[in-house]
Amino acid sequence: MGHVAIVTGGTRGIGEAISVALRDAGHTVAATYAGNAEAAKRFEERSGIRTYKFDVSDFEACQGAVDRITKDLGPVGILVNNAGITRDGTMHRMSFDRWNAVLQTNLSSCFNMARCVIDGMRERGFGRIVNIGSVNGQAGQYGQVNYAAAKSGIHGFTKALAQEGAARGITVNAIAPGYIDTDMVRAVPEKVLEKIIATIPVGRLGHASEIAKGVLFLVDEDMGFMTGSTLSINGGQHMY
Numbered sequence: 659m660g661h662v663a664i665v666t667g668g669t670r671g672i673g674e675a676i677s678v679a680l681r682d683a684g685h686t687v688a689a690t691y692a693g694n695a696e697a698a699k700r701f702e703e704r705s706g707i708r709t710y711k712f713d714v715s716d717f718e719a720c721q722g723a724v725d726r727i728t729k730d731l732g733p734v735g736i737l738v739n740n741a742g743i744t745r746d747g748t749m750h751r752m753s754f755d756r757w758n759a760v761l762q763t764n765l766s767s768c769f770n771m772a773r774c775v776i777d778g779m780r781e782r783g784f785g786r787i788v789n790i791g792s793v794n795g796q797a798g799q800y801g802q803v804n805y806a807a808a809k810s811g812i813h814g815f816t817k818a819l820a821q822e823g824a825a826r827g828i829t830v831n832a833i834a835p836g837y838i839d840t841d842m843v844r845a846v847p848e849k850v851l852e853k854i855i856a857t858i859p860v861g862r863l864g865h866a867s868e869i870a871k872g873v874l875f876l877v878d879e880d881m882g883f884m885t886g887s888t889l890s891i892n893g894g895q896h897m898y
């Protein structure tokens with residue numbers, strides 16, 4: 659059965675692949691974005707998927723958007739917390755603003771969005787929440803105290819919410835992508851990126867579609883016994 663699915667940051671990169679995969683699997687997708695209206699318009703034309711512009715770090719904006727999506731498309735059965743930013747830099751050069759922007763956008767957003775859909779999921783006895791973490795939240799990364807802390811927080815958030823949702827038919831899982839071929843990763847200085855790729859046993863960057871396949875697996879109605887897990891999709895870069 660198809661559900662209404664929200665994918666935050668769903669118009670570009672990993673989020674775009676997730677939105678399209680969910681659409682192809684028969685779900686009605688709302689793809690959200692924060693700023694890049696031009697990219698969102700192109701995405702909407704290409705995919706036929708509706709887009710919604712709001713800031714996931716702003717709780718009231720999330721409430722307004724979830725209300726609108728529910729009115730437009732119906733009650734939300736699937737939430738993919740994918741939106742994320744980087745503000746890389748070593749600690750001794752990092753401003754509070756760069757720390758805070760990443761924590762709010764990457765981690766507080768998960769609370770904001772989940773809080774807005776959880777009551778409905780509890781009432782209906784069904785929900786699938788997938789949070790996109792990162793290999794860098796598992797292993798740490800030079801120059802990313804902000805990003806690693808936020809992504810690591812996502813993994814804890816996932817396990818706690820999974821325990822709360824379990825008795826109500828709501829599963830909550832995370833995916834920890836490695837380095838995926840997206841604009842975000844391509845923004846890493848070339849020399850640094852070359853060194854990182856050399857540490858990936860599979861020998862290449864991942865494809866966004868490989869993360870989307872993981873999401874499809876986790877949101878399957880028949881996967882109600884899988885909750886609180888983290889699926890690592892990282893080319894073997896980090897195993898534990």
Ligand code: CAA
Pocket residue numbers: 744746747748791792793794799800801802805835836837838842843846847850854
């Ligand atoms: N471990 C140890 N030392 C390191 C290091 C590492 N991983 N990376 C850099 N260094 C060292 C360098 O060798 C250099 O030392 P020397 O001066 O002795 O040569 C020193 O640290 C400074 O390095 P940079 O010249 O790179 O410093 P910078 O201030 O110009 O830049 C940085 C620092 C912004 C952190 C830059 O190194 C960088 O962009 N690194 C990549 C961070 C990264 O992986 N980001 C991932 C973004 S994508 C993402 O996050 C998606 C995901 O989920 C995976």
